Amino acid sequence: MSYIGRFAPSPSGPLHFGSLVAALGSYFQAKSQQGQWLVRIEDLDPPREMPGAASLILETLEAYQLHWDGEVVYQSQRHDLYQHQIEHWLQSGQAYYCQCTRKQIKATGGFYQGTCRDLTLNQPDNCAIRLKMTHPIYQFEDEKHGQLTIPTALADEDFIIKRRDGLFAYNLAVVLDDIDQGITEVVRGADLIEPTGRQISLYHMLGKAPVSYLHLPLALGDNGQKLSKQNHAPAIDNRNPKPALLDAMRFLGFEMPQDIKQLSVSEIIDWGVKNWHLQQLPASIEITPRFSNRSP
Known part of the structure; x- marks a missing residue:
């Protein structure tokens, strides 16, 4: 290739x-x-x-x-590309709306604990969209540095793919673009x-x-x-x-x-x-x- x-x-x-x-x-x-x-x-x-x-x-x-x-x-x-994937995940249940604020997450240790995962919130107003973490990555191979480790709490976290202000998250956009x-x-x-x-x-x-x-x-x-x-x-x-x-x-x-x-x-x-x-x-x-x- x-x-x-x-x-x-x-x-x-x-x-x-x-x-x-x-x-x-x-x-x-x-x-x-x-x-x-x-x-x-x-x-x-x-x-x-x-x-x-x-x-x-x-x-x-x-x-x-x-x-x-x-x-x-x-x-x-390229917003249509990002939104299309988010809609697919929302419909399949892979993604969900989350109303938790940064202050609330910080008060529970700094990592999101899945508070809204099973609430089935249907009102997108003032909510972020998170992706259910089904394939956590704890280590990966870097071409120069060899095996690098990701903190467990970070790897397990359901992370944001669309922010509460309506902007698309970096991690989602960069991967979809790299694939495309x-x-x-x-x-x-x-x-x-x-x-x-x-x-x-x-x-x-x-x-x-x-x-x-x-x-x-x-x-x-x-x-x-x-x-x-x-x-x-x-x-x-x-x-x-x-x-x-x-x-x-x-x-x-x-x-x-x-x-x-x-x-x-x-x-x-x-x-x-x-x-x-x-x-x-x-x-x-x-x-x-x-x-x-x-x-x-």
């Missing part, structure tokens, strides 16, 4: 160093296997999105010579290790073979927090991409020749594809990057 990978950023802001690491890792993994690399904009949560961020993300990928295959997919245009797009492997940051168990569970509930997973090291700031838009990580430079590109490649474990700075950005990307191998990736799941002098 031919390899199909993807990069799926949310448009809550411009790409930062951590998201560049994820983009490069997924790109190198796909292209080193002569595979396709797709881009999907995960615009499921309008209140958290920044106007113009989706276009800016695509411009950044082009500036870094990360050229995607096919058309860009937007989750905001024929994704064969997901390469992403280690901050998404825990949701992986739920996503593999969804594959089993949908009667589909799960994809393989590769989780890249998470870039941390000097304060020990992950580099993210929420933590105000600075945007990478579109006008002078080479310094951030080389820093991100070093972060991914490349040992690069001194004269690589003389190459163009596209030549550096081509070199990365030819020299990429999983053994180079750091064993650690979290790393504080060391930035070089950002002169060109």
Whole structure:
């Protein structure tokens, strides 16, 4: 089966160093296997999105010579796909309405206890929709880190597939999209290790073979927090991409020749594809990057 990978950023802001690491890792993994690399904009949560961020993300990928295959997919245009699956599960009894609040769940230990599972609530107003967990995943195999364990309480939980505010949940959308797009492997940051168990569970509930997973090291700031838009990580430079590109490649474990700075950005990307191998990736799941002098 031919390899199909993807990069799926949310448009809550411009790409930062951590998201560049994820983009490069997924790109190198796909292209080193002569595979396709797709881009999907995960615009499921309008209140958290920044106007113009989706276009800016695509411009950044082009500036870094990360050229995607096919058309860009937007989750905001795929609501019918998600709703159709939810309706099917509601009719079969696999999914149900839940009126429990976060405060109530926190008071019972932080994990949902199945309070509404057998109440047969029929009023969707002010309710979330949960999926009955029939295929809990307690461990999975990561392509780099080997067997990873999911906390039992998390694995057993009936999780939300549609929020009480009417927005579709990430876990549902990402799996349905990956299946629909024929994704064969997901390469992403280690901050998404825990949701992986739920996503593999969804594959089993949908009667589909799960994809393989590769989780890249998470870039941390000097304060020990992950580099993210929420933590105000600075945007990478579109006008002078080479310094951030080389820093991100070093972060991914490349040992690069001194004269690589003389190459163009596209030549550096081509070199990365030819020299990429999983053994180079750091064993650690979290790393504080060391930035070089950002002169060109």
